[in-house]
Amino acid sequence: MATTRQVALVTGASSGIGKAAALALVAAGFTVVGTSRDTSRVAPSGGVTFLDLDVTSTESVTTVVQQVIEQSGRIDVLVNNAGLGAAGAAEESSLAQDQRLFDVNVFGLIRMTKAVLPRMRAQGGGRIINISSVLGFLPAPYMASYAASKHAIEGYSESLDHEVREHDVRVLLVQPAYTNTEFEANSLRADSPLPVYAQQRHIFDDMMAAAIKDGDDPAIVAKAVVSAATDPKPKLRYTAGPTAGRVSTLRRIIPARSFDKQIRKLNRLAG
Numbered sequence: 001m002a003t004t005r006q007v008a009l010v011t012g013a014s015s016g017i018g019k020a021a022a023l024a025l026v027a028a029g030f031t032v033v034g035t036s037r038d039t040s041r042v043a044p045s046g047g048v049t050f051l052d053l054d055v056t057s058t059e060s061v062t063t064v065v066q067q068v069i070e071q072s073g074r075i076d077v078l079v080n081n082a083g084l085g086a087a088g089a090a091e092e093s094s095l096a097q098d099q100r101l102f103d104v105n106v107f108g109l110i111r112m113t114k115a116v117l118p119r120m121r122a123q124g125g126g127r128i129i130n131i132s133s134v135l136g137f138l139p140a141p142y143m144a145s146y147a148a149s150k151h152a153i154e155g156y157s158e159s160l161d162h163e164v165r166e167h168d169v170r171v172l173l174v175q176p177a178y179t180n181t182e183f184e185a186n187s188l189r190a191d192s193p194l195p196v197y198a199q200q201r202h203i204f205d206d207m208m209a210a211a212i213k214d215g216d217d218p219a220i221v222a223k224a225v226v227s228a229a230t231d232p233k234p235k236l237r238y239t240a241g242p243t244a245g246r247v248s249t250l251r252r253i254i255p256a257r258s259f260d261k262q263i264r265k266l267n268r269l270a271g
Contacts, residue, residue, distance in 0.1 A: 088190025
């Protein structure tokens with residue numbers, strides 16, 4: 001049944017940033033469909049309808065997008081939020097683990113994007129909002145694969161935005177900093193830990209736990225998502241919160257050598 005209200009589809013909406021974004025879009029007047037890998041574990045929340053989705057499965061992605069179109073007749077906003085974290089030295093993770101991370105964070109996003117684009121072009125517009133990170137433009141020692149996945153999302157999004165803009169479709173990025181979610185608990189741990197990295201890995205783990213505990217509320221990121229979904233003249237990139245904004249500015253204005261030293265200092269790296 002077609003609806004006159006704008007429809008938003010939010011992946012990974014059962015908790016954290018995805019849940020906050022879905023609820024904020026409901027409050028902004030959207031009909032919102034959220035997804036989770038297992039909706040039987042998701043309690044009803046704030047007017048969001050949930051569907052099961054595995055972003056690593058093309059069949060699952062196609063089925064969910066078709067369900068939304070059949071039920072609502074349209075998809076105006078896609079929020080690609082589903083993702084995995086990963087921690088550990090790059091040498092410590094197997095190639096299979098790195099591929100799993102990319103299959104969710106990058107190829108899952110691409111699957112969803114390819115599935116909704118034909119409908120958005122046919123209806124004469126839409127917005128695809130990809131949840132990136134400040135690690136989409138920063139180096140991240142002991143999170144190399146995760147940072148690489150976010151760098152890939154940045155390049156894909158900006159390039160695609162140029163391709164589809166003439167069809168009144170925009171591809172936009174939201175860049176959070178550390179956010180107070182279950183990110184760390186749900187992150188992949190390196191499957192081949194090496195003693196040579198053990199001490200620095202523990203330092204990183206402690207630093208990450210503290211940063212997330214003191215991180216931004218997911219509602220701050222959700223506010224940026226709503227802005228990306230509703231601004232009459234949207235920006236390509238939305239930094240979410242004051243920390244993300246400061247880091248983005250510093251990245252642009254600080255000389256490369258000085259920035260490199262600061263990264264090492266913040267991560268307590270020798271040399």
